[in-house]
Amino acid sequence: MLTKKKVKKKAMDQQLLADIKRLKYEWESLENIIEHSIEPSNEGLLDLSLARAKYFYLLREARHRNINALS
Numbered sequence: 001m002l003t004k005k006k007v008k009k010k011a012m013d014q015q016l017l018a019d020i021k022r023l024k025y026e027w028e029s030l031e032n033i034i035e036h037s038i039e040p041s042n043e044g045l046l047d048l049s050l051a052r053a054k055y056f057y058l059l060r061e062a063r064h065r066n067i068n069a070l071s
Contacts, residue, residue, distance in 0.1 A: 027051040
């Protein structure tokens, strides 16, 4: 039988995986926009670097929690 702690951890892990997938899509979308821009704005470049940093931070968190985020 699962305890409250295990249920809560499993829910947090699922939320973490969902956030990783969402940020990966956001990062790839921004990267695609920047690549196709003639003259990318500074704000766009900052948004791209922020999305990339968030994505890699969540990947490190997933590694720390011993969950596979790339499946």
